Amino acid sequence: LEEMKKGGELIHLARKYRKGDLKGSFLAIGATGKQSVNEKIATEARRLGCLVNIVDSPSLCDFFVPSFLRRGDLIISVSTGGKSPALAKKIKKELEKIYTDEYEEFLDWMGKVREEVGNKTKDENKRKKIFQSIVLSGVLDLLKRGQKEKAREHFLKLIQGKLNADKGYRSKP
Secondary structure, rough: HHHHOOOOOOOOOOOOOOOOOOOOEEEEEOOOOOOHHHHHHHHHHHHHHHHHEOOOOOOOOOOOOOOEEEEEOOEEEEEOOOOOOOHHHHHHHHHHHHOOOHHHHHHHHHHHHHHHHHHHHOOOOHHHHHHHHHHOOHHHHHHHOHHHHHHHHHHHHHHHHHHOOOOOOOOOO
């Protein structure tokens, strides 16, 4: 948010809310900690046709902001429908222990070979089986144990083995 503020993409008023603050806004988030003020924000937002999220008040929200975990292109979102942001945060913390940074690297490897595999075999079922076998192969476990080179070798052997019809296949994740 600080970067968006510096770039002029949003306006941050570091003061108490005043009626009229939402004029021209598309989206408003009320997180003042005072229910009466948050209700005024919600009322003004609705009157102006502005989307609104009032933290800890699901009944005043047009949308909920999920807690999310990102590992590169892997994004896992957790939402409790606004009923318990604390629970969503707890679940996110638990997921962080399971879905470690190695998932980002593995997904990068998969992305680099996906198009190549698609070019080598036009059979959709064969492609699905290749990718499924790689996901279930233990490559991620090797990465998690810090055995990156062994994981890479195993990854490449799996792909080459599945595409053995093309002896010249040489992919590099």
